[in-house]
Amino acid sequence: MYKYIRKSKAKRSFEYAEKLIACQILTPFPIAYIENSNFLGLTTSYYISKHVNYDFDFRDLIHKPLFPNRKEILQQFAAFTFKLHENNINFLDHSPGNTLIIEKEEKQYDFYLIDLNRMHFEVMDFNDRMHNFRRLWLSRTMVKYMSKTYSKLYNKTYDETYTLMLKHSRAFQKKVDSKKLRRSGRKMRFKSE
Known part of the structure; x- marks a missing residue:
């Protein structure tokens, strides 16, 4: 093929x-x-x-909530993703291991994309853009920081951006978790509270 x-x-x-x-x-x-x-x-x-000597990748921001300058990195990453979208780049593997990060100077960061074989080059509406964040495994705090930056750049309200980014993130996380449960043979249990 x-x-x-x-x-x-x-x-x-x-x-x-x-x-x-x-x-x-x-x-x-x-x-x-x-x-x-x-x-x-x-x-x-x-x-x-070419090999890139990077300082850390996006996964560190997920697993280390006290990572130095985490808020600033996430805000700059949101601006980086906005630049992707403005250039009509839908990076389908926009996931934690596929962004390498280099600290340039005090609180300034460069983001390098890797694992590039799955992309679409297309105009993206607001829903498509927020959907593109889903694989990053974002916490509510991460969504909060990134939504503040993205909403200003895209001229949407913070509430609209936060709500839609969180919705797509949670839907993806739930889907992955339910697949893991099915594979393990356990039944999903929901709290009654």
């Missing part, structure tokens, strides 16, 4: 990295991609990019 119908993950990653860089979105610099195939089609593919 990947040889004859669809581009390989490696080729998509390379091309998407070039598009991101053209939009001044940071990602490890793309060097090359390699595709190996036989008469049946693609067998293996590899994407090669």
Whole structure:
């Protein structure tokens, strides 16, 4: 399928990295991609990019509520995501492990996207934009900080932004949790309070 119908993950990653860089979105610099195939089609593919020495990734902000400058990082990350959306980039794998963060100077951060093979380039309405935050596994506090920044940039009220971002985040978390419960064979129990 990947040889004859669809581009390989490696080729998509390379091309998407070039598009991101053209939009001044940071990602490890793309060097090359390699595709190996036989008469049946693609067998293996590899994407090669420049190594980035990063300080931490987005997961640290989830697991360490007292992470230094957490509020400022989340606000800057919301502005970074807004820039993605303004450039019509719907990063489908916008999840905690796919953003590398570098501290540049006092309370200023650069964000690098990795694992680039799943993106759509399309105009996104307000619902689409808030839906794009869902995989980040945000707490209420994180949603609060990010909503304040995003609402100002997008000219929506804080309440509208907070409510919709939280709604999509919670729906995604519930879906993942219920899948884990189904796999474990346990029944979901709800508190009566």
